[in-house]
Amino acid sequence: MSAATEEKVEAVQPERLHQALGIYQSALVAGAPDAEGDESAEDQEPASLRGMQAVKREFPDAKEFLSLSLRLRRFAEVVSDRKLIKWGMVKHSEGGLEIHDAVVNALAAAPFRKSGVLDKDVFHELVKAEYNRLEAVEK
DSSP states (O other): OOHHHHHEEOOOOHHHHHHHHHHHHHHHHHTOOOSSOOOOTTTSOOHHHHHHHHHHHHOOOHHHHHHHHHHHHTHHHHHTOHHHHHHTSEEEETTEEEEOHHHHHHHHHSOEETTOOBOHHHHHHHHHHHHHHHHHHHO
16 A cells, blocks of 8 residues: 555545534534533533544444544534535534535435545535535436
């Protein structure tokens, strides 16, 4: 195996990323401090860490967890991506956030390095291709 191959993180199945996102979000909501609670910042673990620990419990395989965790760490960046918002793939509203399945599926397949770098140009092309694939399946 070459050094370049070793540096890449494998893609994950889209269903697994959808599942990991649900687990991550549930852990964030479940651990949110009560309005009356007067816990100090020291007593609270960061929400992102709590979410990642929940995902790790559900996905104990080290390679799969690495791949999922890199994608989850970039999720906030992805949903605020101006290009995706312009294309209507991500919609922000008072009711929350609407994300097209093409975005999550493309994120599952997107190339990552272990450093956590996402190639945005390749990712955008994957989103377009996945959107077209999903539209063709619906017809």
